[in-house]
Amino acid sequence: MGNWHDVLSYSGKYLxxxxxxxxxxxxxxxxxxxxxxxxxxxxxxxxxxxxxxxxAYVEFFQNTPLIIQVFFFYYGSxxxxxxxxxxxxxxxxxxxxxxxxxxxxxxxxxxAVPKGQMEAARxxxxxxxxxxxxxxxxxxxxxxxxxxxxxxxxxxxxxAILSTIAVTDLMYQTYLISSDTFIVFEVFxxxxxxxxxxxxxxxxxxNLLERRLQRSS
Amino acid sequence: xxxxxxxxxxxxKNLKFLMQGLQWTIELALVSIALSLFxxxxxxxxxxxxxxxxxxxxxxxxxxxxNLPLILLIFFTYFALPVIGVNLSKFWAxxxxxxxxxSALVAEIIRGGIQSIPKGQWEAARSQGFTxxxxxxxxxxxxALRKMIPPLLSQFITLTKDTSYATIxxxxxxxxxASLTFIEYNNPIQTLLLVACIYFIINFAMSxxxxxxxxRMAMG
Numbered sequence: 001m002g003n004w005h006d007v008l009s010y011s012g013k014y015l016x017x018x019x020x021x022x023x024x025x026x027x028x029x030x031x032x033x034x035x036x037x038x039x040x041x042x043x044x045x046x047x048x049x050x051x052x053x054x055x056a057y058v059e060f061f062q063n064t065p066l067i068i069q070v071f072f073f074y075y076g077s078x079x080x081x082x083x084x085x086x087x088x089x090x091x092x093x094x095x096x097x098x099x100x101x102x103x104x105x106x107x108x109x110x111x112a113v114p115k116g117q118m119e120a121a122r123x124x125x126x127x128x129x130x131x132x133x134x135x136x137x138x139x140x141x142x143x144x145x146x147x148x149x150x151x152x153x154x155x156x157x158x159x160a161i162l163s164t165i166a167v168t169d170l171m172y173q174t175y176l177i178s179s180d181t182f183i184v185f186e187v188f189x190x191x192x193x194x195x196x197x198x199x200x201x202x203x204x205x206x207n208l209l210e211r212r213l214q215r216s217s
Numbered sequence: 218x219x220x221x222x223x224x225x226x227x228x229x230k231n232l233k234f235l236m237q238g239l240q241w242t243i244e245l246a247l248v249s250i251a252l253s254l255f256x257x258x259x260x261x262x263x264x265x266x267x268x269x270x271x272x273x274x275x276x277x278x279x280x281x282x283x284n285l286p287l288i289l290l291i292f293f294t295y296f297a298l299p300v301i302g303v304n305l306s307k308f309w310a311x312x313x314x315x316x317x318x319x320s321a322l323v324a325e326i327i328r329g330g331i332q333s334i335p336k337g338q339w340e341a342a343r344s345q346g347f348t349x350x351x352x353x354x355x356x357x358x359x360x361a362l363r364k365m366i367p368p369l370l371s372q373f374i375t376l377t378k379d380t381s382y383a384t385i386x387x388x389x390x391x392x393x394x395a396s397l398t399f400i401e402y403n404n405p406i407q408t409l410l411l412v413a414c415i416y417f418i419i420n421f422a423m424s425x426x427x428x429x430x431x432x433r434m435a436m437g
Contacts, residue, residue, distance in 0.1 A: 063374065063420035064413040065381035067392055072413070075405035153284065160286035164385055171289060184297040192285055192293075199284035 003186045010177045010187075017173030018194055024091050024169060025156045031095035032155070036102025041132065043107050054103065061100035067161055069093045074165040090162035098155055105147045109140035146213060149206035153199045160195075170194060222404035226411055231398060238394030239415060245308070245380040245390060249315035250373050256316060257323025264328055275324070282321040288382050290314040295386045311383035319376050326368045330361035363434045370427035374420045381416075391415065 042054030061069065070093035077084045084092075113136050121131035163172035174191035178184050225231060263275035282290075294317075295310035305313060334357050342352040384393040391412055399408035 059421060059424075060413075060417060063378075063417045063424065065378040065392065065416055067381045067384070068395075068409055068413050068416065071392075071396070071405070072409045075399065076409065079403075079406050157284070157286040160288050161382070163288070171286065171292075174289070175292065178296065185300045188289065188293045188297050192281075192289060195285055195289065196281060200280065203280075203284055 003183050006181050006183055007177075007186045007190050010181070013173045013177055014170065014190065014194060017168060017170035018198075020087075020167065021156065021159050021169040021171075022198070024087065024094065024162060024167065025152075025159050028091045028094035028098060028159070029152060029155055031091070032098035032102050032151075035095060035099030036106050039099065039103030040106030040110055043103065044110050045128075058100045058103050061097055062104075066093065066097045066158055067164065069097050070161060070165060086162075086165045086167050090159075090165055090167045094155065094159060094162070098151060098158070101151050101154070102148070105144055105151060106140070108147075109144035110136055112143045113139045142213060142216075146206050146210040149202055149209065153203045153206070156195070156198050156202070222402065222407045225402050225404065226398070226407060231402075234398060235391065235394050235412070235415075238389055238391040241308070241383075241388065241390035242377075242380050242392075243419075245311060245315070245383060245388075246373075246377045249312050249319065249376055249380070252312065252316040253319035253323050253376070254369075256320035257327060260320055260324035261327040261331075264324055265331065279321045279324055282317055283325070285318070287314065287318050287379055288385055290318055291382055291386055307383070307386050307388040310386060311380070311388055315376060315379065318379075319372065322372055323369065326365055326372060327361075329368070330365035331357055333364050334360050366434070367427055367431050370423060370430075374423050377420055377423070378416065 039054045039057055042050040043058075045051065070090055073084070073089040073093045074086060077089060110132075117135055117139065118131055121135040122128070126134065159169060160171035162169055163175060166172070170191060174187060178187040181187065226235075260275050260278060263271045264279065266272050266275075291311055291314040294305060294314045295307065298305060298310070338356055338360070339352060342356040343349075347356065380390060381392040383390050384396065387393070389397070395408050395412040399405040402408070
């Protein structure tokens with residue numbers, strides 16, 4: 001019990017770590033959504049060049065480890081003469097990686113909408129972007145939402161890897177607290193519980209959406 | 218200058234150093250894939266069991282473990298398990314963490330495959346006199362397997378990528394060896410690109426294989 005008391009006395013550090021975890025995840029999420037939409041549109045256009053680029057992006061970033069990508073930005077940027085903070089490098093790495101998955105999520109959603117919808121929108125005088133924005137995407141959202149939420153869960157989990165480049169997130173603080181107190185077991189269990197308070201509601205929500213989608217189709 | 222940063226990587230000594238890391242990566246991946254497939258099946262069997270005292274713990278196991286960061290589990294198996302008397306080498310600490318994490322996901326994939334088979338198949342088989350086990354093995358599994366293979370392969374690709382996390386406890390797999398290399402030669406961009414290509418080749422080959430199997434099964 002004494003150990004738990006010590007662990008709880010560090011709640012301030014835990015919470016500041018959790019704050020960074022959430023902040024990084026949120027920024028990376030926004031960026032990865034933007035990347036995902038662009039990549040998905042590249043992949044469904046008729047342009048072979050854009051198609052190829054989109055496919056190459058997805059294949060490359062899905063098939064290489066996140067930690068390599070994060071290291072690339074973190075250790076590579078000074079070598080290129082850029083001075084970017086660890087936090088920014090980590091967020092960028094996380095966003096670029098998740099962007100590839102988001103791209104696939106969006107593509108699957110867009111392709112699930114019947115082709116006739118696009119044709120009808122275009123023949124009513126909408127341009128490609130208008131048709132995408134007003135007709136296709138709103139219908140695709142329903143299909144996209146469950147896997148998108150799952151990607152958000154992955155984002156929060158994956159953000160723990162930024163502790164390896166000295167981003168003071170929850171994982172980093174946990175590591176510091178355990179080397180401060182020499183308490184390992186309880187310190188990690190408490191961190192696990194904190195992660196779960198974020199990820200379990202999100203993934204439960206994703207499951208709920210998925211079940212609703214299955215019922216409606 | 219830039220060219221020499223590339224050239225140095227291809228010196229036999231350095232290439233051999235990276236390949237030693239690759240060997241650890243492959244061993245980590247293969248052992249963890251085999252174990253998480255096995256434990257994934259066990260956990261799935263518990264998860265779909267008729268008995269609550271088996272079903273609930275399995276549900277709890279799956280939902281908590283798949284929602285945790287993998288590197289937290291690696292830290293836990295390496296640093297916290299010794300506290301309760303379980304001392305694992307770096308390799309086995311990583312394997313145990315990967316297995317705990319991936320078996321939860323594998324269990325859900327298998328369950329998804331089984332549950333995608335229409336209920337009528339069960340009823341038909343049972344009414345023909347098949348037992349539960351016979352129905353599972355001869356009727357449900359062969360059909361479910363087709364649906365499971367693509368997500369299982371993509372999970373194993375993820376696992377292969379995730380073996381890179383073992384570097385955080387100092388296991389010198391491919392990423393660990395790469396870090397030492399680029400620190401020594403001050404060539405992070407070149408080393409990380411080369412290593413990214415190595416991971417890419419392995420995982421891309423696996424994903425193509427997956428697509429091939431998928432097409433074969435769709436035909437047959």
